[in-house]
Amino acid sequence: xxxxxxxxxxxxxxxxxxxxxxxxxxxxxxxxxxxxxxxxxxxxxxxxxxxxxxxxxxxxxxxxxxxxxxxxxxxxxxxxxxxxxxxxxxxxxxxxxxxxxxxxxxxxxxxxxxxxxxxxxxxxxxxxxxxxxxxxxxxxxxxxxxxxxxxxxxxxxxxxxxxxxxxxxxxxxxxxxxxxxxxxxxxxxxxxxxxxxxxxxxxxxxxxxxxxxxxxxxxxxxxxxxxxxxxxxxxxxxxxxxxxxxxxxxxxxxxxxxxxxxxxxxxxxxxxxxxxxxxxxxxxxxxxxxxxxxxxxxxxxxxxxxxxxxxxxxxxxxxxxxxx
Amino acid sequence: xxxxxxxxxxxxxxxxxxxxxxxxxxxxxxxxxxxxxxxxxxxxxxxxxxxxxxxxxxxxxxxxxxxxxxxxxxxxxxxxxxxxxxxxxxxxxxxxxxxxxxxxxxxxxxxxxxxxxxxxxxxxxxxxxxxxxxxxxxxxxxxxxxxxxxxxxxxxxxxxxxxxxxxxxxxxxxxxxxxxxxxxxxxxxxxxxxxxxxxxxxxxxxxxxxxxxxxxxxxxxxxxxxxxxxxxxxxxxxxxxxxxxxxxxxxxxxxxxxxxxxxxxxxxxxxxxxxxxxxxxxxxxxxxxxxxxxxxxxxxxxxxxxxxxxxxxxxxxxxxxxxxxxxxxxxxxxxxxxxxxxxxxxxxxxxxxxxxxxxxxxxxxxxxxxxxxxxxxxxxxxxxxxxxxxxxxxxxxxxxxxxxxxxxxxxxxxxxxxxxxxxxxxxxxxxxxxxxxxxxxxxxxx
Ligand code: B12
Ligand code: SF4
Numbered sequence: 001x002x003x004x005x006x007x008x009x010x011x012x013x014x015x016x017x018x019x020x021x022x023x024x025x026x027x028x029x030x031x032x033x034x035x036x037x038x039x040x041x042x043x044x045x046x047x048x049x050x051x052x053x054x055x056x057x058x059x060x061x062x063x064x065x066x067x068x069x070x071x072x073x074x075x076x077x078x079x080x081x082x083x084x085x086x087x088x089x090x091x092x093x094x095x096x097x098x099x100x101x102x103x104x105x106x107x108x109x110x111x112x113x114x115x116x117x118x119x120x121x122x123x124x125x126x127x128x129x130x131x132x133x134x135x136x137x138x139x140x141x142x143x144x145x146x147x148x149x150x151x152x153x154x155x156x157x158x159x160x161x162x163x164x165x166x167x168x169x170x171x172x173x174x175x176x177x178x179x180x181x182x183x184x185x186x187x188x189x190x191x192x193x194x195x196x197x198x199x200x201x202x203x204x205x206x207x208x209x210x211x212x213x214x215x216x217x218x219x220x221x222x223x224x225x226x227x228x229x230x231x232x233x234x235x236x237x238x239x240x241x242x243x244x245x246x247x248x249x250x251x252x253x254x255x256x257x258x259x260x261x262x263x264x265x266x267x268x269x270x271x272x273x274x275x276x277x278x279x280x281x282x283x284x285x286x287x288x289x290x291x292x293x294x295x296x297x298x299x300x301x302x303x304x305x306x307x308x309x310x311x312x313x314x315x316x317x318x319x320x321x322x323x324x
Numbered sequence: 325x326x327x328x329x330x331x332x333x334x335x336x337x338x339x340x341x342x343x344x345x346x347x348x349x350x351x352x353x354x355x356x357x358x359x360x361x362x363x364x365x366x367x368x369x370x371x372x373x374x375x376x377x378x379x380x381x382x383x384x385x386x387x388x389x390x391x392x393x394x395x396x397x398x399x400x401x402x403x404x405x406x407x408x409x410x411x412x413x414x415x416x417x418x419x420x421x422x423x424x425x426x427x428x429x430x431x432x433x434x435x436x437x438x439x440x441x442x443x444x445x446x447x448x449x450x451x452x453x454x455x456x457x458x459x460x461x462x463x464x465x466x467x468x469x470x471x472x473x474x475x476x477x478x479x480x481x482x483x484x485x486x487x488x489x490x491x492x493x494x495x496x497x498x499x500x501x502x503x504x505x506x507x508x509x510x511x512x513x514x515x516x517x518x519x520x521x522x523x524x525x526x527x528x529x530x531x532x533x534x535x536x537x538x539x540x541x542x543x544x545x546x547x548x549x550x551x552x553x554x555x556x557x558x559x560x561x562x563x564x565x566x567x568x569x570x571x572x573x574x575x576x577x578x579x580x581x582x583x584x585x586x587x588x589x590x591x592x593x594x595x596x597x598x599x600x601x602x603x604x605x606x607x608x609x610x611x612x613x614x615x616x617x618x619x620x621x622x623x624x625x626x627x628x629x630x631x632x633x634x635x636x637x638x639x640x641x642x643x644x645x646x647x648x649x650x651x652x653x654x655x656x657x658x659x660x661x662x663x664x665x666x667x668x669x670x671x672x673x674x675x676x677x678x679x680x681x682x683x684x685x686x687x688x689x690x691x692x693x694x695x696x697x698x699x700x701x702x703x704x705x706x707x708x709x710x711x712x713x714x715x716x717x718x719x720x721x722x723x724x725x726x727x728x729x730x731x732x733x734x735x736x737x738x739x740x741x742x743x744x745x746x747x748x749x750x751x752x753x754x755x756x757x758x759x760x761x762x763x764x765x766x767x768x769x770x
Contacts, residue, residue: 001540001583006574043566188703220628221445222670223697225635228610229408236406261674261760262627268681272443274623282628285599286606290632293566293610313562313603321564 007047012241013039014297016052017209017248019097019160019182020131026156026180030129033096035212035297036248041235042295045320053318054292056307057097057133057300058090059254062120063107069264071280072302083120084127091128093304094311099133100124102146111142114149121150125157133160133184133300140167151175160184160212160250166197173204184250186214189223189230191237195244202244212298213247219256220287227251228294235295249295253287254302285309292317327380329357335373336366343367384576385585388527388552388614390417390454390481391503397453397481399554399587399614405573411639414587416613417453418605418629419483420621421593423460424470431473434621439478443627446644446669450630452480456507456617457495459486464494471498483507483529483589483617489516496524505529505554505615507589514541518548527552529589535571539583553586554615560594562607569612587614598625609633644669645695650719651676656685658726661770663755663762664712665733666693666701674759682763687724691715698733709742716747731755731770 016037021027037051064073064080079085087098100121105111121134134150136143147161148171155178162184164172169185176183185201187193194215202208215234217227237245257263262273263280273279284306288299292314301307327335333353344366346352355361356377363369363377387400397417404410420438422431435455442451455474459467467486474482475498482504484495492506508529509517521528530545530553532538542553557568569588575581590613592604598620605625608616609632618625638644648667653676665675667690679686691711693701701707712732715721722728728750732739734757743752756765 001536001543003535003539003575003581003584005535005571006578041570043563044570045563046567046571188700220635221631224632225407225638225640228636229406229640232406233408259758265760270443272441272623273627274625276624278622278624279627282602282625286602286628286632289603289606290610290636293607309599309603312600316562317566319561319563321559321561321567 005046008040008044008239010039010239010241012239012243012246013037014235014238014248015209015246017182017212019133019158021156021158021180025158027158028125029131029157031131032158033131038235038239038295040239042293043317050318052297053314054297054299055096056094056310056314057099057250057298058093058095058304058307059099059101059252059300059302060086060090060124062100062102062112062117065103068302069258069280070266071263071277072258075304084123087124087128087130091130094307095130097133097298098124098128098130099135099300101135102137104137104139104142112137112146114146117146118149118153121154125154131159132157133162135162135184138163140165144168144171147172148175151179151181154181155179158182158210162186162214164197164201166193166200169197169201170204173201173206176210177204177206182210182212184212184214185247186216189216189226191230191233191245194230194234195242198244198247208243208247211247212250213245214250214252217251217253217256217287217291219253219260220283220290221262222256222260224287224290228290231291231294231296248297250298250300251291251296252300253291254284254300254306257284257287258302281305281309289313327357327377329354332356332377335369335376337368337370339368341368379582380580383585384580385573385587386552387414388505388554388587389503390483390505390527390615392454392481392499393479393502395454395479395481397615402573402612403577405570405577407636408640411641412637414614415633415637416609417481417615418626418633419454419456419615419617420452421456421458421485421617421619422470422474423458424463424467425460426470428469428473431470432477435474436477438621439480441621441623441626443623443630445631445634446673447646448634450634452621452626452630454480454482456483456485459484459488459491459495462486462488462491464491467491468494468498471495475499483615487513489513489520492517492520496520496526500524503527505589507531507554508556509541509545511537511541514545515548518545518550521550521552522548527554529554529556530586531556531558533558535568535575535584539581542583542586554589555584555586556589556591560591562604565590565604566607566611569608573612588612589615589617591617593617593619598622601625602629605629606632610636643695646672646690648690648692648715648719650721650724651688651690653679653688654683654685656687658724660685660687661731661766662687662689662721662725662729663731664689664691664715666691666696666698666707668693668695668697668701671697675762678759678762679766682766684763684766686766687721689715689719689721689730698735702736702739707736709739709746712739712743713746716750727751729753733757
């Protein structure tokens with residue numbers, strides 16, 4: 001019995017965004033990463049070609065983090081003491097991108113200075129040829145203080161600056177505009193808030209092909225269902241032609257999953273939680289794969305084994321099945 | 325998909341006789357389409373129209389139930405492609421596969437562990453659903469023995485796997501009176517399998533290498549009187565299964581295409597590698613499987629999969645909440661500390677589990693924050709000084725405590741000033757940000 005497969009015809013598509021710049025393009029990266037360009041829902045190969053695969057960024061910190069799970073600190077070992085070495089190790093672990101996230105304070109409890117932030121970013125750029133995302137510690141004012149000088153010192157690199165949110169988008173967008181960088185626009189899990197911020201950002205004159213949107217997610221067990229559905233809705237809106245949702249999506253399953261007790265803690269937990277390391281990696285991987293299938297273009301991860309599994313899964317998802 | 329009023333009208337006598345209580349057949353048809361009247365109110369519909377109308381009222385994806393003594397696993401009856409459009413209803417059953425070539429005591433050991441497995445998430449006990457028994461031996465007696473071995477230790481529902489009707493018959497004999505899923509019928513054996521499923525009145529899984537083949541098989545099997553079917557579109561990779569499951573779901577929901585209007589079965593266990601199996605299973609949960617067969621039974625995999633299933637199948641309109649009130653943890657006395665949190669289930673249980681696990685007694689005041697997490701509620705103005713003070717008063721907290729001291733979550737430290745004003749005479753303490761750090765905080769600072 002011949003079955004007629006219903007195909008969705010979408011009027012809209014996601015914009016293509018390129019991160020990083022090579023020497024010819026005014027930067028120093030050995031390669032660039034392009035995301036977006038989808039014309040269908042994730043991996044519906046029978047409707048249209050998926051031009052760019054989702055990619056994996058590995059999150060590194062400017063110094064050894066105090067609050068990370070011991071599993072992560074063990075697996076990265078000494079490189080976690082040195083962002084440049086860490087970036088190199090992350091590249092070797094299969095990262096497509098490096099996300100450098102600043103701490104609020106140094107090991108002695110003193111605030112991170114703009115000068116040291118610039119030095120760190122320079123060292124990381126030196127150590128890896130991968131394109132970079134540079135994120136402040138997540139407090140709008142501190143983010144501004146660190147990101148502006150970083151943006152100026154790295155003009156032309158097409159770095160992604162974050163977090164760019166309603167409280168500080170003016171400063172971050174201005175820094176991106178003046179220095180040929182990109183921004184990652186974060187809103188708390190709401191389609192309309194995401195659109196609104198994207199409007200504000202593009203109204204400032206930042207070309208839309210320099211904007212990523214981070215709709216925020218929760219980890220498995222801690223609100224993933226909200227993030228998942230907001231992402232599905234955003235992607236549907238983009239395909240339906242809503243211009244202010246047509247940006248590639250970036251999410252941080254690594255950050256979220258490793259905050260959960262399931263990943264952080266190995267002792268004094270129920271036996272039914274099983275082996276700690278296995279559970280923690282599953283926590284991160286299952287959060288990530290679920291979001292990739294909801295439309296994530298960039299997932300930021302922490303554990304090298306999760307990176308390996310997710311990269312393999314992406315390759316499999318990108319393989320066009322025979323019947324398509 | 326249900327018929328429109330006009331489509332229904334065409335099936336009515338069109339005499340406008342008013343016996344149904346409506347002025348015209350069209351008016352009656354409109355009410356029928358809106359499901360506000362029963363078809364039986366019109367005494368004049370032809371048998372033929374009745375059958376067509378009943379068919380159109382049937383759910384686009386058939387509800388299939390596996391049953392055993394004391395257990396049921398249902399799949400189907402789904403109505404949307406995306407959970408935000410309404411909700412997903414029937415959580416896919418998670419089955420652990422055993423092979424009949426494994427020694428009986430191994431099978432029993434594994435099956436008892438699976439049967440006993442239970443993990444608590446936001447106060448809900450989550451368990452696996454049953455077993456898939458595969459006749460790797462190809463021998464009826466061996467197969468029946470393996471099924472029997474499971475039944476010695478567990479009553480949970482079964483999926484019986486063999487393409488050989490003689491072997492399947494032996495398996496079905498071993499669980500007479502139950503409703504296991506028979507897996508399965510393909511283009512070679514479908515007649516014999518349909519006969520077996522018909523005789524035993526059990527659901528039948530149908531395997532097809534293409535959707536054309538699948539649709540043809542289900543139609544032929546239906547003609548033999550078997551209505552409860554489950555589809556295996558036979559892809560075993562992430563890309564193929566995502567595409568096929570989506571196509572089948574769309575055909576059923578958007579085109580009301582009956583030949584594929586059945587729940588789906590997935591075999592992540594076929595991956596042969598637990599890491600890949602986990603990812604395939606996660607996809608199956610979010611993307612439309614009704615029954616999922618795993619080879620790996622490991623708590624570190626079962627737990628995240630059960631939680632993912634719970635999350636994806638949560639009704640987006642109703643966050644899971646707990647009742648606001650004053651909760652006692654580890655038998656507190658008037659001297660024990662008072663902690664305050666919100667009534668979002670995930671939040672409440674993160675805190676309650678930590679305190680309970682620490683063995684330290686405490687009072688946990690759960691304010692009515694309309695089911696939101698601490699920061700969400702704070703941002704939405706549902707967890708502010710006024711609401712906390714109201715909870716303190718409403719639940720008679722002061723009468724139960726000897727000292728007036730309250731610990732607020734570290735994430736809402738900004739509330740302490742206002743709360744001092746709302747609760748004169750109380751000492752406001754700012755606790756840690758994450759619940760994990762509560763036990764050490766309670767030991768050291770309280
Ligand atoms: C899921 C989510 C939602 C869901 C709601 C889920 C729910 N039922 O609450 C939805 C999508 C609806 C939502 C909506 C909004 N959200 Co929201 N949301 C989240 C998200 C992703 C996770 C929240 C969560 O469930 N956390 C897990 C629970 C367990 O955490 P928790 O309650 O804080 O509890 C922990 C601790 O606080 C501590 N704890 C709890 N109680 C106690 C008690 C004591 C004594 C102690 C010591 C500790 C303690 O223990 C717990 C575990 O460690 C967060 C971002 C994030 N990743 O955290 C944003 C977040 C909370 N949301 C935010 C915002 C702004 C909103 C909105 C206002 C925006 C909007 N979309 O309009 C709305 C408000 C709701 C409304 N008006 O209807 C912001 C808040 C920003 C801020 N700091 O003010 C956040 C932080 C996102 C962000 N980075 O911007 N959100
Ligand atoms: S009873 Fe039947 S035939 Fe008569 S008006 Fe109603 S629908 Fe029409």
